[in-house]
Amino acid sequence: MSHIPVFLKETVQILRPSPSKIFADFTFGLGGHAKSLLSCGGRVIGCDRDINAYKHARILEAQTQNFKAKHVRFSDLHDHLPSLDGILMDIGVSSVQIDQADRGFSFMRDGPLSMQMGINSFSAADIVNQWDENDIADTLYLYADEVRSRSIAKRIVEARQNKKITTTLELANIISRGKKGKIHPATKTFQALRIATNSELDELCIGLQIASSKLKIGGKLVVISFHSTEDKIIKNFFRNSRFLMKKPQPVFPSSEEVKSNVRSRSAKLRWGIKI
Template identity: 45%
Template structure:
């Protein structure tokens, strides 16, 4: 988003961008859909990945989305593919349970497109974006505490921690202090209201990125527990994929990518090795995934030009082995952010 160029607050207006599934050809290449295979699209959205997979003969796709607005697009796909598509409104962290409830014991592929969709960003009433004014909501499921609840209810230390750890905001303490001071007189209920406060505190980016971008990212991740959900989804995919099955994950910022990279690196047996001078308590577990070379896969210049939202996207993928799932890693749980937990399975 372009700034004003004179030090004043950058504009918060702009039109919606059309939805394009990011890195679609690359995802399909990684999944390599096979006749008779069952694939899961854990972030169904508008159904872009699902339709592309279903275009391959003899496959079945299970689509999941926590956002109830995805049901309309799912109904359209079901009308076109009545015998080979199944949709459930559910978080992808529960994919293992969903698959077993459908009597689908294992999968040949799982694709996850992490973060917020362009449709969600473009709906002002959802409160994900400051581009147009809307309620300070950000709930993907439209249930539970909203961004306004966090902004108006969390103490200054908690707010600063959320903004710093989940948004990488260097001015997190100053923003949190200002929020706590201002909300006494007027609670924060609108996206533009919060964006304007942040713009008074944070200097504009030379690249034209709005000062409130990191704050809104942090709040959205906190509201939806996105990193905790991502880790549960990775572990659930590890449990559910058949040998030879592919896990493909598209991320859009460093927090997500770091978690996916750490998970897959460890699962592929490429974690830090113990010292050769110390006895090993037990033999390392066999790797549950293999990692093809050439990762991460990045979007082409043509795709970025066509869809600017793809510019930060990264695809990582791995192939399931016959080894059992690894035990959960406490260090990975430390990456999911403040005041968050991951349900043990």
């Protein structure tokens, strides 16, 4: 299982771990960022809502006293954390989740229409099979700026009258029928359904507030995002909260990083110091 963490060097340079400091990685994943902070002497709490990521975190927890694992969503983090010197948030779906067909995140692989990151109350299949046509259309437009939201929602509702939509390729074929382009016609629909299924934007807003409340004065918050909607929320949070931003503009991946990890090309990093 391969995964290349983005902005690894930049994150360590910003947070500057040392034995006297304690950090939280709100999105542990496979632990690339957390392990780098540990290797520099820091103590780390690794959090993730994904049960598979949590299992990886438990393995690391058994190997060192400087690491603790937490299976938790952003919105439930407050009671799990002490005061912190630094926090990392790497927002969105991970490459590992996308690559696992049985998680249902990708329209390029056939699998159950789930899209659940973990600790969910419903799945993407519930949305497409149970939600009202207008609600589906609004979701596609709100979370992915899908200009075809009305026609796609109508196609989904028509298709489910004949057969319940249960797999990723079923949904992708319904959306893509007769449509071509440089970007796969199902791209924005899958993005919107994933965001809705996991309440990602609500979780992000709550997570940022919890991060602010748990950071010590002088503590640093690093947030990595991959979509403009997320970045807008993060930018507004830093502007309207008690954080000093050394650079008002986001950090972009270097050409070397994009070359070695093509999925990093859309990443942005913003960070600030609590004052």
